[in-house]
Amino acid sequence: MHSRRNFLRLSSISLPVLLSTDQFSIKKNKKPIVVATWDSGVSVANKAWEVLQEENGSALDAVHAGAISIENEISCCVGLGGNPDRDGIVTLDACIMDHQFNCGGVAGLERIKNPISVARKVMEETPHVLLVGAGAQQFALEQGFKLESGKLSASANDAYKEWLKDSKYTPVMNIEQTQLRINTKGSGPSAPGIFKDGSFNHDTMGLIALDSKGRLAGACTTSGMGFKMRGRVGDSPIIGSGLYVDNEVGAVVATGQGEEVIRTSGAHLITEFMRQGKSPAKACKLAIERIVKINPTKSRDFQVAYIAINKRGNFGSCCIHPGFSYAVQNEEGSQLHTAPTFF
Numbered sequence: 001m002h003s004r005r006n007f008l009r010l011s012s013i014s015l016p017v018l019l020s021t022d023q024f025s026i027k028k029n030k031k032p033i034v035v036a037t038w039d040s041g042v043s044v045a046n047k048a049w050e051v052l053q054e055e056n057g058s059a060l061d062a063v064h065a066g067a068i069s070i071e072n073e074i075s076c077c078v079g080l081g082g083n084p085d086r087d088g089i090v091t092l093d094a095c096i097m098d099h100q101f102n103c104g105g106v107a108g109l110e111r112i113k114n115p116i117s118v119a120r121k122v123m124e125e126t127p128h129v130l131l132v133g134a135g136a137q138q139f140a141l142e143q144g145f146k147l148e149s150g151k152l153s154a155s156a157n158d159a160y161k162e163w164l165k166d167s168k169y170t171p172v173m174n175i176e177q178t179q180l181r182i183n184t185k186g187s188g189p190s191a192p193g194i195f196k197d198g199s200f201n202h203d204t205m206g207l208i209a210l211d212s213k214g215r216l217a218g219a220c221t222t223s224g225m226g227f228k229m230r231g232r233v234g235d236s237p238i239i240g241s242g243l244y245v246d247n248e249v250g251a252v253v254a255t256g257q258g259e260e261v262i263r264t265s266g267a268h269l270i271t272e273f274m275r276q277g278k279s280p281a282k283a284c285k286l287a288i289e290r291i292v293k294i295n296p297t298k299s300r301d302f303q304v305a306y307i308a309i310n311k312r313g314n315f316g317s318c319c320i321h322p323g324f325s326y327a328v329q330n331e332e333g334s335q336l337h338t339a340p341t342f343f
Ligand code: SD4
Pocket: 202, 203, 204, 222, 223, 224, 225, 233, 234, 235, 236, 254, 255, 256, 257, 258, 259
């Protein structure tokens, strides 16, 4: 394991190299790599990496396993341990995509522990791409998933009770994080919001991978914005917004204010910038600039962050505000990087 200082040094040294070597040509030597959002992405990327090390370990199985590992952490913000909507119900969004444009997603899924696995079933067992709400749950049950109790985790319950005191509907995320968080590994409004009781305001796990056979895949899973309006769906289950994979080019995943990611079709936009020859870092930067350009004032109060890899295994990231970190796991080991920011 590298020390945090080494991680940061790695991040600052590697960026110019990435930028200068980025050409739109696909080298024969594929580099297996996993990149995942936030500090919590370190263990998730490790999990995915284990799958990539297996004989015939595919990028798809790797991102799936990584996403499951964090959904199973009931103390975490991703999955059923996450914060509920403003009516007190946890609703989960997830999607997954492979190297052949196969993709599946679920939105507003209740009482099912692994939405990413249901998303994969949508991809593999139906002719559709997205199932929502009661229909998504019905499909999950038909596929053999277990109906969980629907009880909030202890930390989410405390956070919800706290929120109910004001019941202030603030669809813009990260503002409340700035006010309430007490323990962050980064700084600024984008750092994961950890409340006094250890619960999170919101969070998303997005991860993208390239396997040794040159197959790309990605997965994204979230409980969405904490205390959101009932029925609200963010970018995370939307192919082209929260996640996109084009095996000729690269893979991209988003986290942050989903509405702004949807408005700009963020993940697809970045993929197209990479198709034009931009490095993953530059492509993410251009998409972040697009969001700030159309929200010159409001973007001071919300966060969006992207991570991207290209077909050759080069990676990059960009976010609006300081504090977004992402994990990289490749043959050089496990690294935690700090993303370049707009502000
Ligand atoms: C959403 N993009 O529901 C998600 C939230 C998120 O870290 O990424 N949180 O809009």
